[in-house]
Every structure is written in structure tokens, then in C-alpha cells.
Amino acid sequence: MAEITRALIARVGVDLSKRVFHVHAVERGGRVVVAKAMSPQRFVSWCAELPAGCLVAMETCGGAHHVARRLRLLGLDARLIAGHFVTPYRMAGRSGKNDANDAAAICEAAGRPHMRFVPVKTAEQQGQLAVHRLREGFKEERTALINRIRGLLAEFGLVFPQSPEALRKVMADVIEDASNALPGVARLALQRAHLHWIEIELQMTWCDERINAHVRSDERAKAAASLHGIGPVTASALAASVGDFRQFDSARQFSAWLGLVPSQNSTGGKASLGRITKRGDDYLRTLLIQGAKSAVMSAGKRCDRISRWLVQLKERVGWQKAVVALANKNARILWAVLTRGVAFNPDHVPEPPAARCCLKPAA
Structure with missing residues (x-):
């Protein structure tokens, strides 16, 4: 009976957790066939007997990609859905x-x-x-540690310029200087904090080395790094996060996936555009915008077509809007470069669209 019931299953929805997977399976007509909880091991064994090509859907969460890869090895059509797309289909609403x-x-x-x-x-x-996640964690930890050191030094009247480099230069001298007001126990505490800072810098250097190695070995990352405003960290993150850029039908769709297009509140045929949507991966969008800031600041030193456009745009709409506009343009250029297999050319002039003939052929 179990085999007969399982052969009828056309679509499966799975709610993942660490110890229990809740399964909801329906046949082609929509009738519920299975609705029960299973252990992760039992779930994989259960899926092994599903019809080949059966759709098994899961919400994106920790471990979802791993489960999807295992199910695809079994010949199933495993797919992931973003959580905010699932919520409207919950019959009991948010309270259920x-x-x-x-x-x-x-x-x-x-x-x-x-x-x-x-x-x-x-x-x-x-x-x-x-x-990348490890590097971001180290970066946040370093920022918190620097602020903590500054706070401790300020308690004893020692204030320095707000720059990590400036603080790094004086740290050893401050700890060794016997003429300042630091008590002995505070010197020991600051010495340990200084050593921890050095350790974090070494860990971040290792992460940067691995990222640079990835860019050198990955053709997509190497192509992304050739754009103005995209460095090794951004290029590596884009290549690792997106994978196949052909999954997006157009450059605008890729930019919209990153949350770099204007939000809309249009009605009655009147277009009303607002700020960027900020949807998608916050990390990728932040990297693109931070890199665009560097490119906008140095645009006046270059004479290519994109840099000249940036200088004019900055004068017309301001620095911040020019930064977001370049991040959006870089996303679109990157999609075109990686889907069409062409090299990035900052002086590229796009061909005008072919004139559309509106006349009907003669009968």
C-alpha cells in the first residue's frame, strides 16, 4: 500500500529543521496523500522511493542546499523557495x-x-x-575591538585620531610609556587586546589570500574583477553566490535580484519611482555599492566613457545617487559580460536598437 500511495505523489513540500522534517505531499489533483513528520534520515529513505522527477520543494534555510543536493542525486526535482514567497500561501495566516x-x-x-x-x-x-562569512565576522570583531580599545584609553585621558592606522601606530608606545596614567593592570589588558587585534588581522589576511586565489582560478570572478568598482572580494562573492548568470533572463532582472532598481508605487498609468528596493543579498549589494564609491571618487583621473559619464552624473545628481547608479550599471554590465562571453570595455558604445517597422505588409 505504501508503494502504491507513494507512486501517486506529484509534489512534496518539506519544512526543514535540525531534528524533524515535516512532509506534505499531494497527488496531481491536489489531494493530500501524506502529511506527517519524519527524522532527516527517514526522510531521505522515504524520498528514495518517490517517482523519478518528483518535485520536492523546501524553504531556504540553513542546510537546505545540502538537502537539495542529496535529493537531486536521487533523481528528484529538488527546489528551494524564499520564505517571503511561501507566507501568502499559508491558509491559517501569520497567526497559524x-x-x-x-x-x-x-x-x-x-x-x-x-x-x-x-x-x-x-x-x-x-x-x-x-x-566570505568568516571574513565578515572577523571584520566586525575587529571594529568592535578597536572601539573597545579606544574606550579604555579614553578613560585615562588618552585620545587618538579616529583611524585604525593611527591607533595601530601608537598602541605599542602607549603600552610601554611609563609616563602616562595607565595603571599596571590596564596595561596588561591593553596588551592582550593588542595581541588579539594582531591575530584578527592575520586571520583576515588568510581570508584575503583564499579570496584572491579564487579570483585567479575562476574565469567568471576574473572577468568580474576587470570592471571599475569591482575588486577581488566582490568578484569572488558574485561568482560564488550567483553561479550561472544565465539563470537571469536579462541584465535588469539580475540588477533587480540584487535590489538595485527603484521601487515603484505606480497607478493609473502614472509611473512613480522611489528608492532602490534593497531586496536580495545584502552582502552582494553592499559590496557593489562600496566598490562603486571608490570608482566614483577616482573617476576624474580616468578618461574612458564610463568615467566621463560618472563625472557628469555626479555633478548633476550628487555623489550618493551616482554611486548607486554605478552599482546598478556594474551589475548589468557584469551580466552581459558573463552571459555573452565578451571582455569588459569601458569605452563600449551599445548599438542602437533596430528600427521597428510599424507598417503592415500589403495584402
Whole structure:
């Protein structure tokens, strides 16, 4: 009976957690066939007996890409859905959230013809992103440590310029200077903080070395690094996060996925554009904008077509809008470069669209 029931399954929604997976399966007509909780090991064994090509949908969460890769090895069509696309399909609404309702909502959302799915990342992609996550953690820890050191020094009347380089230059002298007001225990504490700072810098240097090695070995990352405003960190993160850029139908769709297009509140045929949507991956969008700041600041030193456009745009709309505009342009150029297999040319002049003939052919 179990085999007969399992052969009828056309679509499965799974709510993942660390110890329990809640499964909601339906047949082609939409009738519920299975609705129960399983252990992760039992779930994989259960999926091994599903029909080949059966759609198994999950919400994006920790471990979802790993589960999806395992299911694809079993010949199943494993897909991931962003959580904010699942919520509208929960029949009980926001107040009725539980594992069973979430699994049913995932199953329902996966059956919509226009649903957008999250591409499943490979283990290599996630490995490279692990270096980026580690680097971001070290960077935040370094900032917190520097602020902590400044606060401790200020308690004893020692104030220095607000620059990590300026503080690094005087740290050793401050600790060794016997003429200042630092007591002995405070010197020991600052000495340990200084050593911790040095250790964090070494860890970040290791992360940067791994990122640079990834850029040298990956053709997509190497091509991305050739754009103005995209450095090794941004190039590596884009290559590892996106994977195949052909999953986006157009350059604008890729830019919209990054949250770099204006939000809309249009009605009655009147277009009303606002700030950028800020959807998608915050890390990638931040890297693109931070890199664009550097490119805008140095645009006056270059004479290529994009740099001249940046100088004029900065004078017309201001520095901040020019930065966001360049980040948006870089995203679109990057999509074109990696999907068409062409090299980046800052003096490229796009061909005008062909004139459309509006006349009907003679009868």
C-alpha cells in the first residue's frame, strides 16, 4: 500500500529543521496523500522511493542546499523557495504558523506556475562563501575591538585620531610609556587586546589570500574583477553566490535580484519611482555599492566613457545617487559580460536598437 500511495505523489513540500522534517505531499489533483513528520534520515529513505522527477520543494534555510543536493542525486526535482514567497500561501495566516502549515504552504507555493525558485548552490560555491562569512565576522570583531580599545584609553585621558592606522601606530608606545596614567593592570589588558587585534588581522589576511586565489582560478570572478568598482572580494562573492548568470533572463532582472532598481508605487498609468528596493543579498549589494564609491571618487583621473559619464552624473545628481547608479550599471554590465562571453570595455558604445517597422505588409 505504501508503494502504491507513494507512486501517486506529484509534489512534496518539506519544512526543514535540525531534528524533524515535516512532509506534505499531494497527488496531481491536489489531494493530500501524506502529511506527517519524519527524522532527516527517514526522510531521505522515504524520498528514495518517490517517482523519478518528483518535485520536492523546501524553504531556504540553513542546510537546505545540502538537502537539495542529496535529493537531486536521487533523481528528484529538488527546489528551494524564499520564505517571503511561501507566507501568502499559508491558509491559517501569520497567526497559524507551525511546521505542518508551513509544509502545506511550501507544497502549495511550489505548484504555482510563475513561482520563482532559488538556484541550488554547489558545495564548492558554499565553500567559497564560507570564507566570505568568516571574513565578515572577523571584520566586525575587529571594529568592535578597536572601539573597545579606544574606550579604555579614553578613560585615562588618552585620545587618538579616529583611524585604525593611527591607533595601530601608537598602541605599542602607549603600552610601554611609563609616563602616562595607565595603571599596571590596564596595561596588561591593553596588551592582550593588542595581541588579539594582531591575530584578527592575520586571520583576515588568510581570508584575503583564499579570496584572491579564487579570483585567479575562476574565469567568471576574473572577468568580474576587470570592471571599475569591482575588486577581488566582490568578484569572488558574485561568482560564488550567483553561479550561472544565465539563470537571469536579462541584465535588469539580475540588477533587480540584487535590489538595485527603484521601487515603484505606480497607478493609473502614472509611473512613480522611489528608492532602490534593497531586496536580495545584502552582502552582494553592499559590496557593489562600496566598490562603486571608490570608482566614483577616482573617476576624474580616468578618461574612458564610463568615467566621463560618472563625472557628469555626479555633478548633476550628487555623489550618493551616482554611486548607486554605478552599482546598478556594474551589475548589468557584469551580466552581459558573463552571459555573452565578451571582455569588459569601458569605452563600449551599445548599438542602437533596430528600427521597428510599424507598417503592415500589403495584402
